[in-house]
Structures are given as structure tokens and as C-alpha cells.
Amino acid sequence: MIREITTSDFAAFWPTFSEVIQEQETYAFDPDMTQEQAFNLWCETPLKAYAFVENNQVLGTYYIKQNAMGPSSHICNCGYMVSNEARGKGIARSMCEHSQRKAIELGFDAMQFNSVVSTNNVAIRLWKKLGFSIIGTIPKAYNHPQLGLIDSYIMYKWLGTS
Secondary structure (H helix, E strand, O other), rough: EEEOOOOHHHHHHHHHHEEEEEEEOOOOOOOOHHHHHHHHHHHHHEEEEEEEOOOEEEEEEEEEEEEEOHHHOEEEEEEEEHHHHHHOOOHHHHHHHHHHHHHOOOOOOOEEEEEEEEHHHHHHHHHHOOOEEEEEEEEEEEEEEEEEEEEEEEEOOOOOOO
């Protein structure tokens, strides 16, 4: 169900991706980004990108990449998106659990989400259930289209054994 993403997978998911960035409620991406720019950002720049596929439909996708270089290169960062029609079906949970296993396989010891919008309550609850903690708040970090400037959270989970 979860496989490395292909160009055609991303093209099939593009309508959802575009909708999410145009809503400007969860991702600090340019809402006018082209499909090519989004593919580069989500699939080519990161270390790996994956698609959640069911019945030949791409219902979700995530990327995994190094969060920083050098002495902090043991921490990875991920981003996840799920199509509207597939929300609430455990896809984000499956992708997050998959990403944690992949992170360990790739040699990472921790995972950090750099900017979880404080109003994204569904994601925050899920990340907490999966063992992530809010380790910081960035005041007024996100300019929400309806709410104005709101906080974002930094969330973290240690994956290593030491």
C-alpha cells in the first residue's frame, strides 16, 4: 500500500496537493506553486518520498529528509498529506508509522516536525498518540487566512535506542 512515489503517482495526487496549499491552513507553501515546483519540493529534494495507494488511487503521500546537516544530521523531518475523501481512515497514521520505520532504516535517531500549525488539531492529536511531544512554540509563526497570525509547534520524537 505504501511505495516509493512515482511521477505519475504525484500527478494523480496533484489536485489534492494543490487544494491543500491553496487553502493555506496547514502548509507554508506558495499557494501558486506549479505542479513541477511541488514535485521538486516534495519528491526530488527530500531523501525519499512515498505514496499511499489503494485500489490504484493515491490517497496520501509523505516525504522524509534530513532536518539539518552535520552534528544534527541524525534527525529527520517528514511532511504528510492525505486526500480529503480518505481522511479519518488511518492513512496518516499508517504513513507516520511507515516513516518512522524508514527513518530508522535510513539511520536517523529522531524525527522532528518543524512547524505544525496550532489549529491543526487532528494532526496534533495523532502525532501525540504516536509518541511525539511539543517541544516548542513559535509565536505568530503562521498567517492563517481566517484567523490571522497563529502559533506553530515544533514536535519531536526520539527513535533511537540510546
